[in-house]
Amino acid sequence: MNGENRQYPLFCSRCFKLGQVYLLGHPILPPFPGLLSISDDEFKHFQQLIYKASGIHLPATKKMLVVSRLSKRVRHHGLDSLQHYYQFITHAHHADEFQIMVDLLTTNETYFFREPEHFSQLKQLLPDYPREHPFQAWSAACSSGEEGYSMAMTLMELFGTGRAWSVLGTDISARMLHIARNAVYPINATEHIPKNYLSQYCLKGVRSQAGTFRIEKKLRDRVKFQQLNLNAPHIPHLPHFDLILLRNVLIYFDIPTKRQLIHKMIDQLRPGGYLLIGHAENLSSLSTPEIHAQLSSVAPTVYRKKLSTSGG
Numbered sequence: 001m002n003g004e005n006r007q008y009p010l011f012c013s014r015c016f017k018l019g020q021v022y023l024l025g026h027p028i029l030p031p032f033p034g035l036l037s038i039s040d041d042e043f044k045h046f047q048q049l050i051y052k053a054s055g056i057h058l059p060a061t062k063k064m065l066v067v068s069r070l071s072k073r074v075r076h077h078g079l080d081s082l083q084h085y086y087q088f089i090t091h092a093h094h095a096d097e098f099q100i101m102v103d104l105l106t107t108n109e110t111y112f113f114r115e116p117e118h119f120s121q122l123k124q125l126l127p128d129y130p131r132e133h134p135f136q137a138w139s140a141a142c143s144s145g146e147e148g149y150s151m152a153m154t155l156m157e158l159f160g161t162g163r164a165w166s167v168l169g170t171d172i173s174a175r176m177l178h179i180a181r182n183a184v185y186p187i188n189a190t191e192h193i194p195k196n197y198l199s200q201y202c203l204k205g206v207r208s209q210a211g212t213f214r215i216e217k218k219l220r221d222r223v224k225f226q227q228l229n230l231n232a233p234h235i236p237h238l239p240h241f242d243l244i245l246l247r248n249v250l251i252y253f254d255i256p257t258k259r260q261l262i263h264k265m266i267d268q269l270r271p272g273g274y275l276l277i278g279h280a281e282n283l284s285s286l287s288t289p290e291i292h293a294q295l296s297s298v299a300p301t302v303y304r305k306k307l308s309t310s311g312g
């Protein structure tokens with residue numbers, strides 16, 4: 001038994017019949033003493049800044065969210081207003097604080113096997129997928145990693161270790177990627193993980209790690225994480241993917257940004273590869289003749305890059 005297993009013995013299926021209740025949840029911001037105010041113009045400055053940095057469109061209804069999430073940072077730096085905080089983060093020397101602001105203003109909600117139909121659909125679709133090259137999946141807005149590890153559990157079941165496959169998770173949020181790489185989650189996050197996967201790929205924390213579980217090393221080794229802004233003018237060099245999960249992120253972008261992003265995703269897909277978007281999202285409002293010519297719809301929110309298109 002290695003050191004990791006001593007700390008995280010494997011889950012046994014019996015533990016999960018008990019339906020235990022845990023108080024731990026996803027990281028939340030601690031409460032802070034008082035809120036600052038923000039004028040419409042100041043809000044617009046933050047709106048433009050986050051749009052330029054990430055493509056995220058913050059509607060006016062998110063004004064209080066900006067105030068509540070950033071007030072603590074204003075105080076942390078001994079500043080007295082959001083206007084001064086804006087000047088602070090836009091100064092070239094404060095790139096670290098700029099990243100913290102981006103982290104605070106993104107919405108990172110996620111959980112294991114979110115929208116489970118996608119994983120069932122992939123189990124139907126992927127056994128027929130060409131096997132002559134390593135299978136590469138991309139969780140393109142992976143948040144804290146649950147989506148990438150859910151995909152990895154599914155691929156391990158489908159392909160095992162006999163076939164080369166890997167998952168790349170990327171996100172704009174450095175804070176979320178840190179959680180993803182650690183692969184330690186509160187125990188209540190096991191709620192949606194199928195029991196057979198729990199016993200195979202999850203290690204229950206004991207002693208100082210009680211109340212948590214960790215994704216097992218054989219799965220962690222298949223999943224890599226990298227910081228990436230999907231709306232940066234140029235996506236850094238990435239391989240072509242057989243499967244891209246672009247789920248629950250389009251919703252934060254305006255139509256031109258969504259359209260550009262779908263074009264980028266098509267470029268990153270191998271011909272015959274699959275693109276999945278969130279169930280609350282759709283491509284119909286975006287459909288340009290190019291998108292239509294290159295993607296076919298397999299099921300609602302599941303698309304496939306046509307084999308006859310170039311690139312890949």
Ligand SMILES: C[S@@+](CC[C@H](N)C(=O)[O-])C[C@H]1O[C@@H](n2cnc3c(N)ncnc32)[C@H](O)[C@@H]1O
Nearest residue numbers: 054106108110141143171172173229230247248
């Ligand atoms: C709501 S979460 C979705 C997570 C996961 N895909 C899911 O469906 O559960 C949206 C994620 O998109 C990320 N995000 C937002 N804008 C981004 C951008 N421009 N580039 C990369 N990631 C971005 C956020 O940091 C956040 O983690």
